[in-house]
Amino acid sequence: MTEQKRARLKADKLDTGFGSFRNIEVTIGKVIDDDWDEPMGPTPMPDVTTLRSWDHKLLTRYRPAYMPACQLCCLCTFGKCDLTSGKRGACGLDIEGQSARIVLAAANIGCAAHLAHSRHMVDYMIHEFGPRFELSQGDGVEIEAPVSRLVTGIRPRTLEDASAILDYCETQLTHTLSAVATGQEGSWIDFESKAFHVGMIDQVGMEIADLAQISTLGFPQSDPDAPLIEAGISSMDPKKAMILAIGHNVVPATYIMDYASETGVSDNIDIAGICCTAWDISRYDAKTKIVGPISWQLRFVRAGFADVVVVDEQCIRTDILEHAKKVNSPVIATCDKSTMGLPDRTDDDVDDIVKDLVSGKTPGVYIRDHEKIGEVVVKTAIKMHPKRKKKGSLPSKAKMQELAQACRQCSECVRSCPNDQPVMDAVLAAAEGNFEPLADVYDECIGCARCESACPNEYDLHSWMVKAAEGRWKQESFMVRSGRGAIKDTEIRTVGQPIVFGEIPGVIAHVGCANYPDGGRAIHDHAEEFAKRRFIVVFSGCAAMTVGAIKDEEGKSIYERRPGTFDAGSVLNVGSCVANSHIAGAAIKIANIFAKRNLRGNYEEIADYIHNRVGAVGISWGAMSQKAASIAAGFWRLGVPVIVGPHGTKYRRMLLGRADKPEDWMVWDARTGDRVQVAAGPEHLFYAVENLEELMVMTAKLAIRPNDTAKGRAIKLSHYIDLHETYKGYFPDDVHTYIRRETDIPITIKDKIKAQMKENKWQEKPIPDPTLVRRLVYGGNGGGK
Amino acid sequence: MMREEPWQTAEVCGPTKAQGIKKPAVVGALLKKAKHPLLVVGSQALTENTGKKSMIDYFIEFSTAAKIPIVATANTITAFKEKGFDNAYSYGAMEITGRLQDHDWMVASKKGPHDLVMTYGFPYYMEWLMLSALINFSPHIKTVSLGRYYQPHATWSFPNLKKQNWNDALKEILTLSGGSK
Ligand code: SF4
Ligand code: SF4
Ligand code: SF4
Numbered sequence: 026m027t028e029q030k031r032a033r034l035k036a037d038k039l040d041t042g043f044g045s046f047r048n049i050e051v052t053i054g055k056v057i058d059d060d061w062d063e064p065m066g067p068t069p070m071p072d073v074t075t076l077r078s079w080d081h082k083l084l085t086r087y088r089p090a091y092m093p094a095c096q097l098c099c100l101c102t103f104g105k106c107d108l109t110s111g112k113r114g115a116c117g118l119d120i121e122g123q124s125a126r127i128v129l130a131a132a133n134i135g136c137a138a139h140l141a142h143s144r145h146m147v148d149y150m151i152h153e154f155g156p157r158f159e160l161s162q163g164d165g166v167e168i169e170a171p172v173s174r175l176v177t178g179i180r181p182r183t184l185e186d187a188s189a190i191l192d193y194c195e196t197q198l199t200h201t202l203s204a205v206a207t208g209q210e211g212s213w214i215d216f217e218s219k220a221f222h223v224g225m226i227d228q229v230g231m232e233i234a235d236l237a238q239i240s241t242l243g244f245p246q247s248d249p250d251a252p253l254i255e256a257g258i259s260s261m262d263p264k265k266a267m268i269l270a271i272g273h274n275v276v277p278a279t280y281i282m283d284y285a286s287e288t289g290v291s292d293n294i295d296i297a298g299i300c301c302t303a304w305d306i307s308r309y310d311a312k313t314k315i316v317g318p319i320s321w322q323l324r325f326v327r328a329g330f331a332d333v334v335v336v337d338e339q340c341i342r343t344d345i346l347e348h349a350k351k352v353n354s355p356v357i358a359t360c361d362k363s364t365m366g367l368p369d370r371t372d373d374d375v376d377d378i379v380k381d382l383v384s385g386k387t388p389g390v391y392i393r394d395h396e397k398i399g400e401v402v403v404k405t406a407i408k409m410h411p412k413r414k415k416k417g418s419l420p421s422k423a424k425m426q427e428l429a430q431a432c433r434q435c436s437e438c439v440r441s442c443p444n445d446q447p448v449m450d451a452v453l454a455a456a457e458g459n460f461e462p463l464a465d466v467y468d469e470c471i472g473c474a475r476c477e478s479a480c481p482n483e484y485d486l487h488s489w490m491v492k493a494a495e496g497r498w499k500q501e502s503f504m505v506r507s508g509r510g511a512i513k514d515t516e517i518r519t520v521g522q523p524i525v526f527g528e529i530p531g532v533i534a535h536v537g538c539a540n541y542p543d544g545g546r547a548i549h550d551h552a553e554e555f556a557k558r559r560f561i562v563v564f565s566g567c568a569a570m571t572v573g574a575i576k577d578e579e580g581k582s583i584y585e586r587r588p589g590t591f592d593a594g595s596v597l598n599v600g601s602c603v604a605n606s607h608i609a610g611a612a613i614k615i616a617n618i619f620a621k622r623n624l625r626g627n628y629e630e631i632a633d634y635i636h637n638r639v640g641a642v643g644i645s646w647g648a649m650s651q652k653a654a655s656i657a658a659g660f661w662r663l664g665v666p667v668i669v670g671p672h673g674t675k676y677r678r679m680l681l682g683r684a685d686k687p688e689d690w691m692v693w694d695a696r697t698g699d700r701v702q703v704a705a706g707p708e709h710l711f712y713a714v715e716n717l718e719e720l721m722v723m724t725a726k727l728a729i730r731p732n733d734t735a736k737g738r739a740i741k742l743s744h745y746i747d748l749h750e751t752y753k754g755y756f757p758d759d760v761h762t763y764i765r766r767e768t769d770i771p772i773t774i775k776d777k778i779k780a781q782m783k784e785n786k787w788q789e790k791p792i793p794d795p796t797l798v799r800r801l802v803y804g805g806n807g808g809g810k
Numbered sequence: 811m812m813r814e815e816p817w818q819t820a821e822v823c824g825p826t827k828a829q830g831i832k833k834p835a836v837v838g839a840l841l842k843k844a845k846h847p848l849l850v851v852g853s854q855a856l857t858e859n860t861g862k863k864s865m866i867d868y869f870i871e872f873s874t875a876a877k878i879p880i881v882a883t884a885n886t887i888t889a890f891k892e893k894g895f896d897n898a899y900s901y902g903a904m905e906i907t908g909r910l911q912d913h914d915w916m917v918a919s920k921k922g923p924h925d926l927v928m929t930y931g932f933p934y935y936m937e938w939l940m941l942s943a944l945i946n947f948s949p950h951i952k953t954v955s956l957g958r959y960y961q962p963h964a965t966w967s968f969p970n971l972k973k974q975n976w977n978d979a980l981k982e983i984l985t986l987s988g989g990s991k
Contacts, residue, residue, distance in 0.1 A: 096826070440818055674936045679904045709905075713904050719884035752888075754885070754888030
């Protein structure tokens with residue numbers, strides 16, 4: 026475990042927007058890099074309220090619109106309280122406050138999951154490699170941890186620095202979590218501000234986790250040509266013993282891979298992953314395989330492929346043991362967060378454990394020792410492989426047809442399906458021997474198995490779909506690019522200016538989970554559409570797998586068709602969920618490298634820069650988890666808009682701008698200190714779309730920024746107009762609001778726009794050097810008109 | 811099935827729940843009373859029908875007869891534009907849900923607020939949340955869910971109806987609003 030040291034940040038004099046301070050010292054817990062000459066900004070290691078005024082600026086423009094999922098609160102014994110339509114609970118909280126509190130609770134949970142993962146990673150690495158092990162993102166990356174530098178003022182050079190940064194994060198999380206307790210925070214805007222804060226902390230924690238694993242485990246280091254990996258169910262070799270790793274924390278799996286290679290059995294086993302562990306094992310060893318996103322757990326386990334199932338942490342089906350038992354797949358739990366009720370066999374002899382697993386005496390074990398995990402898993406897989414005669418729990422079609430005839434037509438399956446799939450009709454068709462409708466349900470199914478839990482006949486409905494679609498998934502094989510890690514400084518140097526000027530119209534960040542409303546095809550079609558339009562399209566997490574599953578006529582996936590560089594028209598994968606911090610990192614580096622703004626402890630200025638200038642849009646089409654909520658919160662605080670798919674409405678609050686209220690869109694012109702009205706860009710900060718068509722239009726619109734140059738604005742508008750005409754069927758009626766000078770008009774559609782301008786009595790508007798922060802006006806505190 | 815219970819299981823709400831529309835005359839009475847009604851139509855209207863009529867045609871007739879503007883969300887607007895119908899306005903589902911919480915706001919820049927909002931055509935869970943926003947933050951608005959399935963957060967909703975019964979109910983509402991059968 027780590028050795029705790031004390032260290033402090035020192036500055037003799039600090040001039041900040043909040044005042045001038047002398048003899049600042051921040052004591053934080055560990056050693057700090059002393060030879061970094063970048064001056065310290067105003068807010069190193071901000072506490073919960075340091076950046077509150079920045080949050081309030083954003084939250085005033087983008088007011089939360091709450092959609093409570095429940096009008097009751099039952100969090101304490103004062104309640105239950107009915108908060109409907111303005112009633113207050115016994116503690117005084119109203120429904121707005123309660124709704125905001127739920128937002129904060131979700132962000133806290135998400136941050137905690139990432140941060141605990143990060144802490145485990147760093148402590149483990151220190152244990153293995155020592156506290157002085159140097160951190161690196163590879164050649165071409167001087168700014169190795171932009172988010173951490175920005176937030177904490179620390180440049181993490183070693184694992185020990187990383188640990189110090191996590192100390193800070195853990196303190197902040199404790200505070201934001203405490204604010205949820207009964208009788209603490211009461212105001213919606215301050216709950217929201219704290220959610221932004223913990224989202225920012227989450228970004229730091231994720232960055233540290235990925236930096237630690239990239240530095241120590243030989244992952245690709247900012248490599249645009251990270252290897253292509255085989256993915257899809259049919260990429261597994263049935264002749265080999267199959268080890269399935271599920272979760273997010275790669276460490277236990279590295280021991281499995283190492284043990285297999287040290288004992289010379291690598292060629293006899295297939296190691297495959299689901300969810301983020303899949304990405305990280307592929308970053309460790311490109312010969313591993315990727316099954317698919319989180320929602321494919323059940324279908325893969327039930328189909329009986331896995332000779333051993335290894336679970337680490339996060340996104341694991343909590344009933345995985347039950348499903349694995351049915352197909353004789355032993356389960357090895359490796360992480361203290363998800364021990365699955367299994368006996369702790371850490372101190373037992375390896376061969377005894379293997380014997381018990383192979384004989385079925387125990388369906389699974391929990392082991393804390395990584396070395397032992399490696400050995401037990403490999404030995405068990407090899408022994409189980411020939412033994413597992415009853416592979417798979419899928420029923421035969423004849424059996425399904427027979428059972429289906431007793432369907433009660435009660436609709437319970439349909440009513441429990443989050444995607445409203447026509448399960449009952451499909452079952453009735455199966456009763457007639459037609460299995461195509463069931464196979465079609467498989468295509469849009471997220472694998473939750475709620476339908477079968479609800480069925481009074483206890484049909485294994487998900488298995489039925491998987492069986493019906495066997496012909497489809499047996500063909501499922503595609504290539505995805507492994508996670509490249511961070512964006513190089515050199516890449517930022519090339520694209521920084523065109524992004525800030527708007528000539529590269531935007532950076533699209535597809536993030537996370539697989540709670541898709543309609544299968545995952547939409548992600549691919551969206552990525553292709555925007556890459557074609559010369560946006561930079563970045564992926565991480567499960568979405569990065571799904572986008573690869575659609576192939577062109579030549580059988581190529583998007584990763585094979587498009588380069589992995591951070592450049593116009595590229596489609597790149599940064600890696601697992603924790604790697605999505607590199608996307609925020611890239612935006613931050615643009616402000617630093619291209620605009621030469623100091624990063625160090627300078628959050629507000631950089632967020633203001635990004636919000637006004639970098640046309641980045643985060644998208645999570647299948648957002649599901651609290652982690653997705655905290656990731657989104659991190660983007661919100663940076664002023665980056667986030668769009669979620671329709672299931673994202675269940676986050677229960679949007680952050681909506683009002684384009685029809687000019688007074689909401691005032692900025693300071695940093696050059697003159699004048700107050701200037703700009704167009705509504707980005708119009709919203711958090712938005713759930715109804716379908717792909719709305720996503721297409723909204724993405725293009727949210728890439729608009731006040732700072733776009735004339736050329737950049739014209740390019741962005743032409744994409745917005747074109748997509749609007751394609752998907753909404755008419756010329757958008759708000760184009761004139763985005764024209765500041767005639768030079769902003771896209772030349773090919775000049776006449777239509779001019780007509781609209783005339784109709785709306787358009788007048789020329791100034792193009793400011795925009796900022797929401799008055800102290801950032803050159804030469805002092807604004808003071809202009 | 812005529813039970814007033816959420817169609818998607820688990821989508822139960824708080825202490826208040828929508829009154830079931832047992833007779834379409836209820837909607838007729840609400841329409842008569844409303845000063846500024848609004849129809850909010852989602853993308854399922856593009857693929858669904860009532861009897862032989864597409865939902866788009868139904869809403870065009872309804873809107874024309876009762877003189878109610880339509881907000882068409884996502885790409886639903888395309889169908890209204892294609893048919894040359896000009897009393898439909900484009901907002902996102904989340905945008906309109908937000909706007910309706912502004913007690914001064916009305917579609918087409920008129921003086922607000924709307925006092926009756928009728929919804930149709932969204933994924934069940936999405937409409938459920940949109941109506942939750944309105945029940946909590948727009949108490950001046952009465953809401954009617956026009957879909958087949960019970961939406962507990964509306965002021966008035968059909969109970970879970972068989973398709974034929976729902977078709978008949980929509981037909982009657984159209985008649986009551988002055989439209990054809
Ligand atoms: S936390 Fe407040 S609103 Fe919730 S149950 Fe307790 S008293 Fe009621
Ligand atoms: S398993 Fe698939 S079909 Fe069944 S309820 Fe879940 S999403 Fe619907
Ligand atoms: S829940 Fe089961 S019995 Fe009821 S309709 Fe669905 S398949 Fe048939």
